[in-house]
Amino acid sequence: MTDTKPQLPSYADPLGETLHMLKLNGTLYCRSELTAPWGIDLPPIEGCMMFHIVTAGRGWLEVEGEEPVLLETGSLTLVPHGAGHVIRSSADCPAEPLFDIPVERVSDRYEIMRHGGGGEYTHSICVVVRFDHVAAERLVALLPRIVQVDAWDSDAESWLQSTLRFIAREAKELRPGGETVITHLSDILVIQAIRSWLATAPAADQGWLAALRDGQIGRALAMIHRTPDRDWSVEGLAREVGMSRSAFSARFTELVGEPVMRYVTQWRMQLARTQILEGAVPLAALARQMGYQSEAAFSRAFKRMFGMPPGKVRRAPPLVPGQIPTTD
Template identity: 45%
Template sequence: MASAPQVPASTDRLARVLHRLRLRSTFYCHAELTDPWALEMPAIADSISFHVVTAGTCWLRLPGGDAVALTAGDLALVPHGQGHDLLGSRDARPGPRVDLLPQHYVTEHYSVLRHGGPPAPGDTARTAQLICGVVSFDEPAARELLRALPDLLLIGGDTVSVASSVKDTLRLMAGELAHPQPGGEAVATRLADILVVQAIRAWIAGDAASTSGWLRGLQDDRIGRALEAIHASPGDEWTLERLAHLATMSRSTFSARFTELVGEAPIAYLTRWRMTTAASRLRTEEVTAARLAVELGYQSEAAFHRAFTRVIGRTPGAVRRDREDAATPSRSAETLPESPIEQRY
C-alpha cells in the first residue's frame, strides 16, 4: 500500500498560523452612496480596513497613490491602519471623514450611512453600496502575518483565480443586503469576518511566495524551525547558540540568514515576540505583569516592564486598562447618539 505524500514542514507551519487567525471586530458600516460623493477613511492603528462593493462602482485611493477602481463583487483590504479615500469618481476631491458624518447606529458596532447628492428620478446606476469594516488581530503570529501584507490587497470579483470560497461569501453578503431580513446585518458582519480571513489565505496562496520578511522566514526550512520554537515557548532560555543549534547552522550563518529573511536579529525578534504575546494576553486575560514576567523568562518584573514599554510603547498597566474599560457596560443601542465612530475605539 502506497504511503501518503509527505507534507513539507514549512507548509505545516504556515497552516498552523492560518488556523489561528482570529479577528477582533471593531466596527462595520453599510454605506449607501449617491453621486457626487467622497469619503475620508481615518487611520486606525493596528487594524485592517476592508471594503466590499455590493452594488455600483467606486474608487479607492491610498495616500500618495493613484485611485483604484472597485466594482460590484470586489473586495479591498487596507492593512497597517492606513487612512485612505473612497471616491464616487476617479478625480473626486477628498470628502468628509466618515466617522464625523451623521449615520444610524443599529448597534454600538454597526451603522448605516446614507451620503451623497440626490439621485436623479429612477436613476439607480449612480448609487454605490458597500460594506466597510475595521478589524484587528490580537494573536501574535497573526499580527506578524499582517505585517507582511501589501499596502492594498485587492481581490476582484470577476478574477478567475479568486478562490471559490471568497466568491461564495461575497455572493452571500450581497444577497443579505439586497433582500433584507431580520438579523440580516448580523449575518452580513459575520460574513465580513470570514471574508477577511479568506482574502488573506487567497493572497498567501497566490502572491506570498515572492515576499520577503517574516512569512518567507517561516517557510524557510531552517529559520522556520527557530521561529516556530520561539512561538511555541517564548519563555524558554533562548540564546543565539541554542537557536542556531536548532536550525543546524553556525551562530554567524544563522544570525545572518535570520536577519536577512525576517528583517531583524534573532534576539531582537525574540524580545518583540515576547512583548506582543504579553500585550495580547493583557488585552484578553486576567493576568498580571508579575506573572507574565516569570512566564516569559524575565528575572524581575522591573526588567519585563522596561522591555514591554520600550517595544510596545505603553506600560503593561495601560494595556490592561484598555481591557477593563472595554468590559465596562455601555448603554443600549437604542439610546446611543449618532456620534463619531472614533469615540467608540
C-alpha cells in the same frame, strides 16, 4: 502555569500558523446604500484596518500617493494600515467627510448609510477592525497600502455573497453571540484577501515572510511562536533545526532582519502586551509564561521595549460608530 499559547494544528506550516494566529478585535460594520453621484472621505484610523466589499454597482478607492483602484461588484479591498482614503462614484465627484453623513445606527457595531444624488446604485460593505496579536502586527506591517481581491470565480463569489448576507443578518438581528459571529466571519474575509496577496505578490517572498517559508528558519520561528516560555538560546534553536550556531545566526538575521535573541525578546514582550490588553493577568504569572524567572526582570524588559511598565498598559477602547479615533 496557565497555558495561553494558541492551539495550532500540528500539520500547519509556519506561515499557516501565523495566519491561524490572526485575531480581529473591535469590529465596526457599516452597510452603505449609495446612489450616484456620491463620494465619502474616510479619515485615517490609527492602528486599524479597513476593508470594503462591493456587492452591487461600482466605485473608485483613492489613497494618497497610490493609483486609484476600481471597486467592482464582488471585489474585496483592504486598506491595511488605516490610511485616510476616499471612495466615490467617479473621479470628479466631490467627497463628503464621513462623519458629516447621517447614518442609521442599528447597534453599537452596526450602522446603515444612505447617501448620494439618486442616480446609479452601489451597495457596499465597510468594516473597521483592529488586530491585537503580534503575528498580525508583523504581517500587516508588510502588506502594501492597498490589497485587492477581485478575481472571484463563480463558486468563490457565491461563498462571498453568502458570507456577507450572513454578516448583515447577524448584525441587524442582534441575536446572542452575533458579535462573535460577525468578528469571525470578518476574520475569514481578511485572511482570504491576505492569502491571495501572499500567493501572487513578489514582496511576499522577502524578509519575515520568506523566513517563515524557509525550511530551517521557519521551524525556528514556529518554535519561538509556540513556546515563548522556553529558555531559548541561539545554540539551542540552531541545534533544534540542525544548523551550526554561526550559520543559523547569520541566516536568521539575514532573513528576519534582526538577531535571534532580539526577535525572541520582542515576540515575548508583544505577546505580553496583548495579554495585558485582553484582561487582568497577574504579572507574576505572565512573567513565567514569557520565560522570565522573576516579575522584576520581566517588568524591566517590558519597560525597555514600550517605555512604560506593564501595569500602565490599558485595554484599548472598542470602536464605536461616530467616535472612531483618528490620527488628527
